[in-house]
Amino acid sequence: MTALECPVLHFQDVELVYKGPPSVTALHPFNLAVRRGEYVTVIGPSGSGKSSFLNVVGLLDRPTSGTYRLDGIDAGRLSERDRTALRGRRIGFVFQAFNLLAHRSALENVMLSLLYTGVARKTRRTQAIDMLYQVGLGHRINSLTSQMSGGERQRVAIARALVNRPSLLLCDEPTGNLDSVSAAAVLELVDGLHAEGFTIVVVTHDPDVAARGERSLVIKDGHLTEAAKTDDRQRVGRHPASFSTGSE
Ligand code: ADP
Numbered sequence: 669m670t671a672l673e674c675p676v677l678h679f680q681d682v683e684l685v686y687k688g689p690p691s692v693t694a695l696h697p698f699n700l701a702v703r704r705g706e707y708v709t710v711i712g713p714s715g716s717g718k719s720s721f722l723n724v725v726g727l728l729d730r731p732t733s734g735t736y737r738l739d740g741i742d743a744g745r746l747s748e749r750d751r752t753a754l755r756g757r758r759i760g761f762v763f764q765a766f767n768l769l770a771h772r773s774a775l776e777n778v779m780l781s782l783l784y785t786g787v788a789r790k791t792r793r794t795q796a797i798d799m800l801y802q803v804g805l806g807h808r809i810n811s812l813t814s815q816m817s818g819g820e821r822q823r824v825a826i827a828r829a830l831v832n833r834p835s836l837l838l839c840d841e842p843t844g845n846l847d848s849v850s851a852a853a854v855l856e857l858v859d860g861l862h863a864e865g866f867t868i869v870v871v872t873h874d875p876d877v878a879a880r881g882e883r884s885l886v887i888k889d890g891h892l893t894e895a896a897k898t899d900d901r902q903r904v905g906r907h908p909a910s911f912s913t914g915s916e
């Protein structure tokens with residue numbers, strides 16, 4: 669299999685159980701393959717397992733069982749150190765609560781992402797500035813994030829996630845804390861990244877956000893399934909191996 673054919677994400681019978689007590693099965697066994705350049709959205713209500721799913725995708729949590737391959741690499745076989753390195757190289761994560769340093773500038777926040785890449789400071793600075801221009805924040809480079817609007821902070825968070833040129837962008841409720849105008853701007857930014865060829869996974873409780881993806885999944889009580897759009901049924905039917913729940 670060449671690198672181009674290899675799915676970016678490949679899950680086989682992956683399950684996530686929080687040990688507790690009480691133990692919680694946050695993700696029931698599922699199979700899923702996501703191709704390079706796909707824009708996938710996962711919709712589900714609060715507590716359905718969206719963040720748990722994204723944390724597994726983003727190598728922040730290890731599955732309890734099953735196999736997860738990222739760009740063909742079996743994440744389960746990696747040491748903690750190698751997982752961290754893989755995450756840093758391949759994944760851009762936009763957290764629900766932004767997770768920015770409030771008393772640092774937009775530029776410093778984005779540069780932090782490049783700290784452990786071995787890139788010289790001057791180059792890190794140039795790359796971070798370029799990225800802030802790309803998300804429409806060229807005029808806010810030196811502003812403290814604590815003095816920015818929610819929409820601007822979310823764009824800093826996206827710039828920080830993208831500056832390492834990851835193969836995969838993950839967003840947890842990217843518009844959850846935003847007014848409708850800022851939310852629309854962030855969604856347009858994500859559309860643009862999709863057009864550039866990024867592989868994108870967005871989890872959300874908002875049907876309007878979920879509708880932006882080219883492929884929609886639904887999560888309910890930890891069960892992940894392909895959304896049953898009428899015009900999609902044939903496509904799913906033709907490629908039964910591309911997605912099925914492990915419990916079926
Ligand atoms: P969502 O993001 O859709 O709101 P989560 O993935 O955060 O849902 O949570 C899914 C389920 O797992 C919930 O029942 C939640 O209470 C539980 N859960 C989440 N994180 C933990 C944890 N660290 N330990 C135990 N249970 C957890």
Ligand code: MG
Pocket residue numbers: 718719720
């Ligand atoms: Mg969540």
